[in-house]
Amino acid sequence: MGGASKKPISNVEKRMKKEAEAQQKKEKKKVSKTGNEVISKNIVISDEMVKRVQEEIKKEKIITPYNLATKASITLSVAKRILKDLNQQGVIKEVYRNRRTAIYVAS
Numbered sequence: 001m002g003g004a005s006k007k008p009i010s011n012v013e014k015r016m017k018k019e020a021e022a023q024q025k026k027e028k029k030k031v032s033k034t035g036n037e038v039i040s041k042n043i044v045i046s047d048e049m050v051k052r053v054q055e056e057i058k059k060e061k062i063i064t065p066y067n068l069a070t071k072a073s074i075t076l077s078v079a080k081r082i083l084k085d086l087n088q089q090g091v092i093k094e095v096y097r098n099r100r101t102a103i104y105v106a107s
Contacts, residue, residue, distance in 0.1 A: 045082060049074070053082050057092060063104040 049072075056071050057063055069079035083104055086092045096103040 045078065045085075049078075050082060050086075053079075054086070054091065057086075057104075057106050061105065063092060063106070064101055066101070 053068060053072055056068060060067065063083065065076055065079040065083055068074075068083065069076045072079070074082075080102075083092065083102065087094050087104060090107065092104045093107040094102055095105050
């Protein structure tokens with residue numbers, strides 16, 4: 001006889017509140033496990049940085065991305081990218097690579 005009953009106003013309000021909270025969570029910036037804010041890293045490698053890296057490379061016999069990153073005060077991903085570019089240019093030579101790291105020597 002009757003039809004579907006209308007939902008009480010309190011249920012509608014709760015649902016709208018949950019949807020608003022879900023929207024806010026989507027808009028929040030990403031946070032890493034340590035609690036630091038994650039920032040998109042679209043880093044442009046300058047010529048000055050490459051020159052500084054090349055000076056560091058001349059001093060070392062074996063070059064790894066980690067060693068370069070610590071000595072040049074740059075992030076590991078930037079160090080990997082620079083070493084990869086220098087390898088393609090022929091400034092350094094890749095001697096060994098596995099899934100985690102690569103080892104280079106000055107050529």
